Amino acid sequence: MHILVTGGAGFIGSHVVRHFLKSYPACRITNLDSLTYAGNLANLRDIETLPNYRFVKGDITDSGFIENLFSTESFDGVIHLAAESHVDRSIADPTAFVKTNVLGTVNLLNAAKTAWKGNFEGKRFYHVSTDEVYGSLGTEGMFTEQTPYDPHSPYSASKASSDHFVRAYFDTYGLPVVISNCSNNYGAFQFPEKLIPLFINNIRLGKPLPVYGKGENVRDWLWVVDHAQAIDVIYHRAKTGETYNIGGHNEWTNIDLIRQLCAIMDRKLGREPGESVKLVTYVTDRAGHDLRYAINSSKLQRELGWVPSITFEQGLEETVEWYLENEEWLRNVTSGSYTRYYEEMYGGR
Ligand code: NAD
Ligand code: TYD
Numbered sequence: 249m250h251i252l253v254t255g256g257a258g259f260i261g262s263h264v265v266r267h268f269l270k271s272y273p274a275c276r277i278t279n280l281d282s283l284t285y286a287g288n289l290a291n292l293r294d295i296e297t298l299p300n301y302r303f304v305k306g307d308i309t310d311s312g313f314i315e316n317l318f319s320t321e322s323f324d325g326v327i328h329l330a331a332e333s334h335v336d337r338s339i340a341d342p343t344a345f346v347k348t349n350v351l352g353t354v355n356l357l358n359a360a361k362t363a364w365k366g367n368f369e370g371k372r373f374y375h376v377s378t379d380e381v382y383g384s385l386g387t388e389g390m391f392t393e394q395t396p397y398d399p400h401s402p403y404s405a406s407k408a409s410s411d412h413f414v415r416a417y418f419d420t421y422g423l424p425v426v427i428s429n430c431s432n433n434y435g436a437f438q439f440p441e442k443l444i445p446l447f448i449n450n451i452r453l454g455k456p457l458p459v460y461g462k463g464e465n466v467r468d469w470l471w472v473v474d475h476a477q478a479i480d481v482i483y484h485r486a487k488t489g490e491t492y493n494i495g496g497h498n499e500w501t502n503i504d505l506i507r508q509l510c511a512i513m514d515r516k517l518g519r520e521p522g523e524s525v526k527l528v529t530y531v532t533d534r535a536g537h538d539l540r541y542a543i544n545s546s547k548l549q550r551e552l553g554w555v556p557s558i559t560f561e562q563g564l565e566e567t568v569e570w571y572l573e574n575e576e577w578l579r580n581v582t583s584g585s586y587t588r589y590y591e592e593m594y595g596g597r
Contacts, residue, residue, distance in 0.1 A: 249276065250325075251325045251327060252278050252280060253326075253327045254280045254308055254326070254327070255329035256277075256329070257283055258287055258288075258330070259286070259333075259433070260475060260476070261281070263437070265277055278304055281306075282308070283305060288581065289303065304317065308348065309348055314356060315358075323363070324370060325371060326356060326373045332406070334403070334439075338402035339535055345403055349403075349406035349407055350406050350409045366422075372424050373425045375411065375425060375426070376428060377427055378429055379430060380403065380541065381408040382395045382398060383404075383538065392547075393493055397411070400536045418488070424489075426488065426490055426491070428494050430494040430495065431470050431541055434469055434472065434563065435472035435567050443505075444564075451527060452571075458529055458531040459502060459503060459528055459530050459531065463530070465502050466541065467500060467505075467541055468497070468541050469498050469505070471556065471560075474496065485552050492551075493544060499540075509564065510524035510525040510528075511525075512568050
């Protein structure tokens with residue numbers, strides 16, 4: 249079994265690569281990543297010397313490169329995570345999101361279709377997507393797999409478009425696809441532009457915590473290791489053409505989550521209770537800010553038996569500990585010096 253993981257140097261991708269290598273020692277993993285600001289090979293230091301792992305630097309928007317990779321390697325499956333993933337960046341530069349998330353996905357679909365030549369026996373194209381494609385909920389209800397798409401940000405619009413292309417390749421060409429739509433992830437190795445690692449870093453440094461609007465938006469948080477486990481279960485056991493929602497039944501308003509985070513940080517840093525929360529600074533709301541996401545993942549639980557392994561309280565505690573123990577990782581990422589790692593490790597290759 250040889251699986252191509254795209255975006256494996258990013259946050260979720262690095263957990264997926266690690267999970268598959270450890271769970272399936274007989275499986276070969278090729279990690280294809282262009283190493284944007286969000287890709288960091290230091291996320292994979294503990295597994296990079298395993299004999300069944302290989303890193304390839306390449307851009308999914310480069311169709312010639314992708315076609316060549318598929319014709320020289322023989323992949324049984326693709327787990328596609330490479331994407332531009334931050335909503336605020338998508339508001340600043342939507343085109344980059346169309347290029348990578350839409351065009352890049354279509355390039356991979358074309359390459360898989362060509363390489364597998366209509367013989368799809370034992371093949372799988374797994375597209376990793378987000379609950380943000382469903383839009384925004386009011387105070388009631390949850391997203392199911394039947395919820396109509398209603399994306400609002402350039403990020404979610406580009407992911408929605410890529411999901412439609414993946415389904416179109418199943419309907420039109422019979423490409424053996426599966427899709428999952430997951431809620432907000434948190435955990436180790438997340439780039440500190442997303443809420444939880446950004447705020448952990450700012451609390452550590454005593455910097456302001458910029459809360460958008462009134463902090464009343466709700467997100468449904470899932471530990472990234474549980475997402476990787478769900479991807480494993482879906483990759484191996486889902487029926488072709490199916491979609492699964494993944495979520496932790498774990499809704500928090502931003503401000504409640506931030507208060508919880510501040511309390512944990514006060515304790516871990518030996519600060520007076522209430523010290524860190526003073527850093528909260530309300531700032532102008534994000535444009536088009538979705539009010540609430542909540543995932544109904546009962547299909548995944550019922551059909552494939554997946555449930556999250558830990559509570560949010562445990563996961564958040566563990567996550568804070570990881571960032572505090574890995575200050576060097578944080579410092580390298582925030583200073584940008586991690587980009588030199590590729591040259592040091594892979595220079596000339
Ligand atoms: P991330 O931004 O941390 O990582 C993305 C990775 O893709 C990086 O390593 C980057 O270098 C790589 N990449 C970007 N453009 C590329 C290109 N053109 N060619 C090759 N590689 C490229 O993102 P993440 O949070 O790990 O998200 C991974 C996937 O999961 C995305 O598809 C995202 O939409 C989806 N997702 C994320 C969340 C979340 O909460 N983070 C939730 C649900 C779904
Ligand atoms: P984020 O981590 O960017 O994920 P997403 O936008 O994909 O849900 O943001 C999570 C929530 O936190 C979202 O409602 C926006 C809010 N937020 C802030 O209030 N301040 C910040 O600095 C950031 C990055 C996010």
